[in-house]
Amino acid sequence: MAYETLLVETRGRVGLVTLNRPQALNALNSTLVAELNRALDGFEADPGVGCVLITGSEKAFAAGADIKEMSGLNFPQTYLDDFITAWDRVSQRRKPIVAAVAGFALGGGCELAMMCDIILAADNARFGQPEIKLGVMPGAGGTQRLTRIVGKAKAMELCLTGRMMDAQEAERSGLVSRVIPAAELMAEAMKTAETIASMSLPIAMMTKESVNRAYETTLAEGIRFERRVFHAMFATADQKEGMQAFVEKRPAGFQNR
């Protein structure tokens, strides 16, 4: 089935989604979110895909939820439809997701990036939660994820003033893992996604689950969870292959089992 708001392709073991509403700076309307979930469903089900890469355009990763679509909503509609639930499915994916962000990542765009596992930023990237200027606040996880990532002081300032931060500030704050010259962003992001996709898929998925557990539980519980998952990894063929390959000084050939 074709996509109206996305470009979706598979490059080797990387599933690539490019948000494609240039006329609206990739504002996230209901069609785009539904299509993004459809694309991610496909990649999750495809054993040939080991990592997903989500990107936008040079000018905008995404300028937030589509304000024109949202502006007419009332409380019963937003409560009953709870459209944000569909967005949150991105954060529930089990395969690793890399976000390659150039230009604006604002409001829901910043929230979408934070639902991914790694954010790589072009040097022209700008992040922010400007919802307060619209008379609302972040509703797709921004007040929670941003606060856990950058800390209360900066999250509070960004959410209460709507100020944008540039890529360097985002890197200093721990929001992005790396800043890359804009012209090299896609090549670097593909390299990162390909590296992840070359690992054992079950081991990468368990690693993602374990790192995410750090956000959801106490340190003691998290350590216990990590230990159990670590033990379980010794039941995989890929653990045998990975360690044997090291001993034999050759590249590992993972079979994803």
Ligand SMILES: CC(C)(O)CC(=O)SCCNC(=O)CCNC(=O)[C@H](O)C(C)(C)COP(=O)(O)OP(=O)(O)OC[C@H]1O[C@@H](n2cnc3c(N)ncnc32)[C@H](O)[C@@H]1OP(=O)(O)O
């Ligand atoms: C998910 C929730 C619940 O958390 C809520 C949200 O995400 S609310 C949305 C938060 N985002 C914003 O408030 C950002 C809104 N956009 C801007 O402030 C500016 O567009 C900009 C600073 C990102 C870029 O400014 P500029 O370069 O001057 O471009 P524009 O002329 O403003 O925009 C071009 C074109 O795109 C349309 N556009 C931009 N953002 C959105 C949006 N979020 N929703 C709908 N449409 C958007 C803008 O209206 C322009 O379209 P035309 O007027 O030319 O048809």
